[in-house]
Amino acid sequence: MIWKKREGGELTREEIHYLISGFVAGEIPDYQMSAWCMAVYFRGMTFEECTYLTLEMASSGEMIDLSAIPGRKVDKHSTGGVGDKTSLVLIPLVAAAGIPVAKMSGRGLGHTGGTVDKLESIPGFKTSLPQEQFLQQVARIGVALVGQSGHMVPADKKLYALRDLTATVESIPLIASSIVSKKLAAGADGVLLDVKFGDGAFMRDYDQAVELAKTMVEIGNRSGRRFKAVLSDMNEPLGRAIGNSLEVTEAIQTLRGEGPRDLTELCLILGGYMAYLAERSASPEAGADLMKNMLESGKGAAKFGQLITAQGGDARVVEDPGLLPQAPVIHPVVASRDGWVERIDCRALGICAMKLGAGRSKLEDIIKPEVGIKLAAKIGDYVTRGTVIAEVYASDRPGAAASEAEVRDCYHWSDKQVSQPALIREVI
Numbered sequence: 001m002i003w004k005k006r007e008g009g010e011l012t013r014e015e016i017h018y019l020i021s022g023f024v025a026g027e028i029p030d031y032q033m034s035a036w037c038m039a040v041y042f043r044g045m046t047f048e049e050c051t052y053l054t055l056e057m058a059s060s061g062e063m064i065d066l067s068a069i070p071g072r073k074v075d076k077h078s079t080g081g082v083g084d085k086t087s088l089v090l091i092p093l094v095a096a097a098g099i100p101v102a103k104m105s106g107r108g109l110g111h112t113g114g115t116v117d118k119l120e121s122i123p124g125f126k127t128s129l130p131q132e133q134f135l136q137q138v139a140r141i142g143v144a145l146v147g148q149s150g151h152m153v154p155a156d157k158k159l160y161a162l163r164d165l166t167a168t169v170e171s172i173p174l175i176a177s178s179i180v181s182k183k184l185a186a187g188a189d190g191v192l193l194d195v196k197f198g199d200g201a202f203m204r205d206y207d208q209a210v211e212l213a214k215t216m217v218e219i220g221n222r223s224g225r226r227f228k229a230v231l232s233d234m235n236e237p238l239g240r241a242i243g244n245s246l247e248v249t250e251a252i253q254t255l256r257g258e259g260p261r262d263l264t265e266l267c268l269i270l271g272g273y274m275a276y277l278a279e280r281s282a283s284p285e286a287g288a289d290l291m292k293n294m295l296e297s298g299k300g301a302a303k304f305g306q307l308i309t310a311q312g313g314d315a316r317v318v319e320d321p322g323l324l325p326q327a328p329v330i331h332p333v334v335a336s337r338d339g340w341v342e343r344i345d346c347r348a349l350g351i352c353a354m355k356l357g358a359g360r361s362k363l364e365d366i367i368k369p370e371v372g373i374k375l376a377a378k379i380g381d382y383v384t385r386g387t388v389i390a391e392v393y394a395s396d397r398p399g400a401a402a403s404e405a406e407v408r409d410c411y412h413w414s415d416k417q418v419s420q421p422a423l424i425r426e427v428i
């Protein structure tokens with residue numbers, strides 16, 4: 001099979017089953033699997049092969065059965081970005097519209113954050129529930145939001161660890177099967193993928209992001225679920241907050257109708273597609289109107305409070321985000337010149353927040369929930385020299401001072417007016 005793929009051949013379903021089950025059982029050694037991944041990296045996979053690989057990985061461990069919960073269940077996945085707190089807003093809005101959401105999310109690594117870490121900044125919030133309790137909660141209040149169970153998709157965990165060490169992460173069929181297998185195992189009928197492109201995204205290149213989106217939608221649909229993908233811009237952070245409790249605060253403000261324009265707009269559009277996938281609305285546009293209604297009526301914010309209470313957290317944060325962990329030091333960063341913000345080094349800002357303690361460079365790192373960066377100026381804004389463009393939220397003064405120049409260097413200026421980038425480029 002290594003030879004067949006190296007020569008550009010197409011593997012059968014039986015061969016892929018043999019490979020993945022043998023690898024998970026420890027019968028196929030890492031060195032052979034690594035060579036196979038490298039062959040896939042150079043030769044690619046057909047949609048058919050990729051679908052077999054995805055189904056094989058999805059069924060390598062526990063699969064969640066959501067059939068006892070009435071209605072079409074929908075899920076969402078973001079390929080990750082800086083300041084991407086979309087799930088915290090979107091999931092309560094969708095659930096408030098009566099669409100059941102049983103969602104499993106990840107932790108952050110590197111320059112991107114993870115929903116589970118953000119939720120854990122809410123005092124008392126439990127992101128791990130026994131499966132029975134998880135399902136009961138969705139049946140009772142229409143929503144649950146937890147970390148991925150350790151028993152799901154072991155093939156992906158093992159394969160990803162190998163890819164990470166053998167320069168084979170950046171293979172579209174391997175990325176697509178890794179992501180889609182986890183979504184299939186999580187049991188939803190419909191999945192909306194938010195595929196980010198640009199400097200702060202996992203896939204920086206737009207054409208590559210489109211290829212990834214097309215591959216995931218194709219294999220998701222071939223696997224018998226309904227998948228759609230939205231390609232959204234990650235050339236600057238989403239919203240203004242980067243860092244866990246700062247992002248929860250911004251999500252709450254957004255649910256109360258006081259959030260930043262880009263985050264609010266993205267959540268309404270993504271929610272519209274989720275309502276459409278759940279067959280709750282006749283079109284994504286009608287779905288977005290439904291989400292707007294959930295936002296303006298306060299039902300989304302109330303659902304978030306209900307979710308927090310159900311998972312042991314202090315729901316008073318919805319009324320008073322000041323109860324979330326607060327950084328002792330807030331340090332301003334000022335503009336070094338007059339001009340329009342032309343570009344922001346989004347990835348570098350994410351790394352800067354990570355170094356403050358908002359993220360992890362290795363899986364074992366401990367997160368500081370209260371630290372991060374808040375942006376006052378974004379692409380297209382005009383500022384004069386000396387105006388505050390960002391604030392660093394740090395645990396001590398030396399940490400804040402060390403970040404100041406780094407944050408300032410992430411801003412690039414123009415003497416000519418700059419327009420704001422379009423948030424969504426394409427839907428697949």
Ligand code: URA
Nearest residue numbers: 160174175176178179
């Ligand atoms: N995210 C995943 O879940 N898998 C990959 O392979 C890459 C990014």
